[in-house]
Amino acid sequence: MKKLLLIGTNTVHTYNYLELVKDYFDAVLVITNEKREGVDIPVEIVEFNLTLRNLIRTPKRIRKIIAEFKPTIIHIHQANSVAFFSNLALGKYPKIPCVLTTWGSDILLIPSQSFLLKQMVKYNLRKANAITSDSVFMADEIKRIQPLSRSILIANFGIGFTPPKQVEKEKIIYSNRLHKPLYRIDAIIEAYKKMKQHDSLQDWKLIIAAVGEETDKLKKIVGTEGIDGIEFVGWVDAKTNAQWYARSSFWVSIPMSDATSISLLEAMACGCIPVVSDLPANREWIEDTKNGSVVKDVTSDFLTDATQLDFKDAAGINALLIEEHGTKAANKAKFIALYDKLLN
Incomplete structure (x- = not known):
């Protein structure tokens, strides 16, 4: 009997992953920090x-939960305190294989915050039987922080949805990253302001x-500078998000630090041309001036x-990339193969 104990914070990413692999297991239990409606x-x-x-x-x-549930695989999401507390508990269960999935902030931000936090991340990486990363760049950074054989x-x-039927693209630039300093939404607004200074580009909108x-x-x-054509649409559900991708010609995201963003893959799948910051994880997907702008x-x-x-060429390249590397089916197969290897 295959039993998964999934350990992670109450975020959409944890449950998106669960949906990806849950039918491989006979039983699943989630350890998290708060309950989620509708799960x-x-x-x-x-x-x-x-x-x-x-x-x-x-x-x-x-430890008590492990003793009662008796999982055959433990999968921890994030190499932060989630993995740290879990690894302290796992000392009594060394024979249960443990997978650690790293997220961008765990590897790219936390180790630089303090010496102790870096040691915590290194400890978590050492303890895992298998590690997953969403980009080659982050995998290289993992091995720099904690050398692994x-x-x-x-x-x-x-990607979290089936792309909507192709609709005619509009002169829309779509931004859907969080409004935090990391994501530099203010720089996107400033670039849009510069764009509107060109007479031929007056009819473009920024959503x-x-x-x-x-x-x-x-x-x-936006209000103080009187910039026309910008609309704040707030937090959108998955269906509305997909509709904006489908209508938009460009998707823009210029964070200071990032791993592979699922939003990037979703935008590519929907025919948006990505405009992304010059980060290693982005360059694994986007070649400047070919299938997007870096x-x-x-x-x-x-x-x-x-x-x-060239919109048509860029969209065609991105569609092929998503089919080969960005779909749920392609990535599910990778995780299942890893589980099979650990269980056998």
Whole structure:
């Protein structure tokens, strides 16, 4: 009997992954930090915050859950405190194979925040029987932080929907990343302002989805500077998000740091031409001026530059890339093969 214990925070990414692999197992249990509405999978709640109290209580609670559920595979998402508390609990169960899926912030941000946090990440990487990463760049960074002799599986969770039937593309630029400093939505607004200074580009619109700590600030910038053609549509559901992809000619995302973004894959699948920051993970998918635009200077007129691309060629290249590497089916096969290897 194959039994999966999935350990991760209450985020859409954790449950998207669960949907990807759950039918491979006879039973599944999730350990997370809070319940999620509309999820019918059995869930156990623990605390993952790094406190002295949790240092004792959380591993003890996880050990108890393992003893009762008796999983054949444990899969931990994120090499942060989630993996740290789980690994402290797993000391009593060395024979249960454990997979660690790293997320961008675990590897690209946390180790640089303090010496102790870096040691925590290194400990988590050492303890895993298998590690997965959504990009070659992040896999290389993992091995730089913690040298490993074993290979790292490169896989993502696949696009989260079937692309809508192709509709006629409109002169829309779509942004749907969170309104946090990391994602530099203000730089996108500034680039759009520069774009609107060209007479031939007056009819383009910028649609800004999502929300965050900078939403009010961003709206104030648009209002104060009187920039026409920008619409804030707030947090959108999956169906609405897919519809915006389908209508938009460009999708723009210029974070300071990122691993492979599922939003990037979704945009590519829907025929949007990606405009992305110059990051290693992005360059694994986008070749500048060929199937998208790689922004080396976020203060430049980069949206105007992107309009010079050959839309038809770029969309065709992206469709092939998604079919081979970005679908749920392609990535599910990778994870199942890893489970088979560990169980055998």
